[in-house]
Every structure is written in C-alpha cells, then in structure tokens.
Amino acid sequence: MRPYRTSALLGGCCACLLAALVLLLPAAGPARAQQQDEPDGYKADVMFVLDIAGAMQFAIDGVEQGLEKILGKLKKNEIDAHVGLTVFRDTENTIKQGGKASANDKDAGITKDPFTYKFKGGNFTSNQREFRDVVSKLKADEGGDYPENSLEALKQAAAVPKTRKKVSRILVLITDDLPHGKDDKERGKRVDATREVLVEHKYHHVYLMCKAKHRATYEKLANKGKGHAVEVAFFEISDDPKKQKEAFDRILEEVSDQAAKDLEKRRKKK
Numbered sequence: 001m002r003p004y005r006t007s008a009l010l011g012g013c014c015a016c017l018l019a020a021l022v023l024l025l026p027a028a029g030p031a032r033a034q035q036q037d038e039p040d041g042y043k044a045d046v047m048f049v050l051d052i053a054g055a056m057q058f059a060i061d062g063v064e065q066g067l068e069k070i071l072g073k074l075k076k077n078e079i080d081a082h083v084g085l086t087v088f089r090d091t092e093n094t095i096k097q098g099g100k101a102s103a104n105d106k107d108a109g110i111t112k113d114p115f116t117y118k119f120k121g122g123n124f125t126s127n128q129r130e131f132r133d134v135v136s137k138l139k140a141d142e143g144g145d146y147p148e149n150s151l152e153a154l155k156q157a158a159a160v161p162k163t164r165k166k167v168s169r170i171l172v173l174i175t176d177d178l179p180h181g182k183d184d185k186e187r188g189k190r191v192d193a194t195r196e197v198l199v200e201h202k203y204h205h206v207y208l209m210c211k212a213k214h215r216a217t218y219e220k221l222a223n224k225g226k227g228h229a230v231e232v233a234f235f236e237i238s239d240d241p242k243k244q245k246e247a248f249d250r251i252l253e254e255v256s257d258q259a260a261k262d263l264e265k266r267r268k269k270k
Contacts, residue, residue, distance in 0.1 A: 039263070042263070046084070059244075060140055063174070083131050114157075176211055179218075204230065
C-alpha cells in the first residue's frame with residue numbers, strides 16, 4: 001500500500017504545480033488579442049460623419065478648408081491620422097419620406113443615405129488631396145423632415161473595419177439637427193441601439209459638433225458603464241447662420257486639440 005500512497009501524493013503535487021503554471025502564463029484567446037491591440041496613442045482613424053442636408057454648406061466648406069490644419073496639428077503631436085467620410089441627409093428612401101434626392105449626388109458619387117466613401121486605400125486615407133477632392137464635390141441640399149439620418153450614419157460609419165493595429169478610433173459627428181424619432185422615448189431607444197454598435201466596433205471617442213439644444217440627446221452615446229468605454233466630447237455649432245462659418249473654423253481646431261489630448265492620455269497609460 002505504501003507505493004500507492006506515494007504515487008497518489010506525487011500525482012496531486014504535479015496537478016497543483018500545473019495549475020499554478022497555468023495561472024502564470026499570459027492570457028490567451030480574444031482577451032489577450034484585444035489587450036495586444038490597445039491603442040498606442042500614436043495612430044488615429046478619424047471618421048467624419050457629416051450632415052449634408054439643407055443649411056450645412058458651412059460645415060462642408062469648413063471640413064474641406066480646415067483639414068490641412070487639423071492633420072497638421074495632429075502630426076505636430078506625433079499622431080499619424082487617417083481620415084474617412086460618411087455623409088447623410090434624411091432617410092435611405094428620401095423621396096418616399098417627402099424629400100428629394102439631390103441632383104448633385106451623382107456628381108458627388110453618392111448612391112444612398114447614409115453613404116460611406118471609399119478611397120484608394122479603403123475607407124480611410126492619409127492623402128489630404130484625395131479627401132479634399134471628395135469633399136469639394138459635396139453640396140448641402142434637400143432632405144425631408146427636420147430630424148436627420150444621423151444615428152444610421154453613425155452605425156454605418158462605426159461598422160467600417162479598421163485596417164491598422166493599435167489605432168484610436170474617433171467619430172466626428174457634424175449636424176445641426178436631431179436624429180429621427182417620433183418622441184424623446186423612441187429617440188432614446190435609437191440612441192441606445194447606436195451606442196451598442198459603437199461599443200461592439202470598439203470606437204473610443206465621439207466628438208459631437210452640434211447645437212446646444214441637441215447636446216443632451218447625442219451625449220447619451222457615451223458608454224461609461226461595463227465593457228468598452230466610449231468617450232464623448234461636445235463642441236457647439238452656433239444657431240446664428242451669420243456666425244456659423246467663423247465659429248466652425250474655431251471648433252475644428254478645438255476638435256484637433258481634443259484628439260491630441262485624448263491620445264496623449266493613452267500614451268501615459270502605457
């Protein structure tokens with residue numbers, strides 16, 4: 001019986017030793033892969049989600065003319081930024097909703113609402129001229145009712161696959177109106193569904209360029225609870241059409257400053 005007891009004792013010790021070694025080994029599977037792909041603070045994919053209905057020409061012009069300054073400021077902060085563009089107006093089938101498809105859409109290459117552009121390298125580009133050439137063809141026009149297709153545009157933009165490792169994902173929503181929804185309750189549910197998509201696709205920051213009266217609705221896109229964090233920052237678009245263009249230029253600078261600040265924080269966490 002003595003040899004049996006010795007073998008049992010050795011077997012138990014080996015099992016304990018193996019269990020301890022497993023605990024010391026690096027995490028495997030999706031959790032480990034996600035940890036290895038955490039943003040390094042030096043790369044950013046910035047997707048502009050731009051309202052091109054009605055009175056938004058000031059924003060279209062502002063993005064086209066201000067892009068060089070934005071990317072220049074990020075580069076100065078050692079950030080390699082690639083940019084993408086999703087545009088929207090009212091609904092995918094605008095005509096049935098009482099609106100019209102813009103006559104300019106064919107020239108701008110827009111085939112549906114919302115619409116995400118593809119560049120030579122995919123949905124994001126580091127080529128300023130290529131991006132500006134696309135924006136220069138956009139014209140603010142049409143739409144149906146006042147609420148816009150902003151949440152559908154955000155979901156579509158967020159689902160675009162990223163092409164770089166360790167990149168910070170940033171959405172810049174630019175709109176002068178609320179998202180669709182017959183009342184606050186329905187609108188709130190639609191915002192919640194959009195936030196789930198942002199979390200699912202691991203977007204890190206949403207910069208809201210909108211009017212103050214719409215701020216509370218869009219700020220609910222932030223995810224501060226369990227799971228992937230989605231941070232939201234607000235930048236006010238003026239209600240006064242005469243001040244919008246000048247104010248927009250200033251806001252774009254504030255957005256680039258915010259991006260630099262957010263990525264700097266990520267570097268310090270490393």
